[in-house]
Amino acid sequence: MADFKVAVPSVGQAGGKPSATATGKALSVVALRKTYGDVVAVDEASMEIAAGEFVTFLGSSGSGKTTTLMMIAGFCEPDSGTITVGGSDVTRLAPQKRNLGFVFQQYLLFPHMTVHENVAFPLQLRGVGKSEIRRRVGETLEIAGLSKFAGRRPRELSGGQQQRVALCRALVYRPPVILMDEPLGALDKKLRDQLQIEIKTIQQELGLTVIYVTHDQEEALVLSDRIAVMRNGLIEQFDTPRELFERPKSPFVADFLGAANFLAGRIEQHTDQHTLVRLEECGGLLTARHHDLATGVAVKVAVQPGRLSVCAPGEGFCGGTVETATYVGTIVRAGVRVEGGDAPLLRLEVPAGRGPVTGERVDVSVDPEDVNLFTVEQGG
Known part of the structure; x- marks a missing residue:
């Protein structure tokens, strides 16, 4: 194409x-x-x-x-x-x-008209002259790489070509x-x-x-x-x-855009550049970029799966056992069962060449810049 x-x-x-x-x-x-x-x-x-x-x-x-x-x-x-x-x-x-201009999921092309006629239709409705119609339609079809299909009818085109015709029809009258x-x-x-x-x-x-x-x-x-x-x-x-x-x-935005992992915690202390959060489920201390939240405030920690990394035991903010590891081309989607209480299953996306295996004991780490904190009042 x-x-x-x-x-x-x-x-x-x-x-x-x-x-x-x-x-x-x-x-x-x-x-x-x-x-x-x-x-x-x-x-x-x-x-x-x-x-x-x-x-x-x-x-x-x-x-x-x-x-x-x-x-x-x-x-x-x-x-x-x-x-x-x-x-x-x-x-x-x-x-x-x-x-x-409007482009629908359904292409809504006129089946009895050629590609040229479909694209020309909005201009005809607006009373544009024939020579100007020919010029504009020709230019627009050239942009979309459809010039050689100008005489075809929609049924003779692929789905992608039909969608491009629909786009041309929306473009042609500027x-x-x-x-x-x-x-x-x-x-x-x-x-x-x-x-x-x-x-x-x-x-x-x-x-x-x-x-x-x-x-x-x-x-x-x-x-x-x-x-x-x-x-x-x-x-x-x-x-x-x-x-x-x-x-x-x-x-909600953190979860909808990237299916974030969420962990419960409380603000433990602040440094000049970072905020330290004590996690409730595993007791680990997580370092986030600096947030203006009072010490002791309950927070929801959000981290995207692709921003978490596996590391050697004792080097991360929490540890656990790899419960699932699914190969998906360039990445491995892993689920790490965090140790401690009702700890959640952390979802990770790591490069396939360095992906963990099921049953492996690992620690999980994250760059502080990749951690987002929300107060309980912010809800879901």
Whole structure:
């Protein structure tokens, strides 16, 4: 399958970057709320998205991510709040008057039309002249590596090619914002991984503003400039992928983004650079980066599986026995049963060449910078 060929800046901006008029806020959402009877689907969601930014709404089913996207698109009317696109209030406008691009999980291509005709359709609806339609469609298909398929019908294309046609149809009329609702969800993993790279490449080169919905954490981390993690209609945290993964602001975000290990403990003391936590289950002393928490405060320690390491007995913050060890290509996923009381099973992801074996006695260590602490009041 051909890759995207990003070489035609006239479809986006000169040189593939946003122009001066495109800088600043592309979209603003303020206190957006939607209820269905007694169920609050979206609860006072607010955010500002910059021109040229790739933002993902990430969450499980029922989190409110798709409802938020549908309100932005105009397919769902909010109970309250405002939606502004390019400085204009579009909250009560019909979808076709918002001039936004939309790519669905279902490709929704017209089966009786060719690829060229499918991509041209939005321009025809807008009354664009025939010669201009030919030029824009040709440029857009060239970007997507689909020029040689222009005369084919959707049934003659692979799933990945059909999805690229759907993307071209959203790109061709140069919308200020493109909305994508789990567009890769129906594809197999290898093809999905390939298209993630292609979508990110074209978005960056053309300076497109994209709002993307997915429940796939890895997909969100790969594609996004910022991610809005949603739960029960609320935005738990809106931040860069690195901040979300390494500095989550709640136990929920730590668990949802990386399936963190959690240990109970209390703040024992502080040094200039570190905070020492006495763990309840095993009695070990764990060193974390400095946190402004009072001595004696009960905390929940969160550490991602990939940030834990096995070490010789006596060198870690706790010890235990390897209960499970699963080879997964480049890594081994291990479960270490920590010694002491009702100690949990610590999940580790370590390089396959240095992976522990079932039944082995090991200690577990972690870099202080990779430890996040939450107070009990912060909940899950």
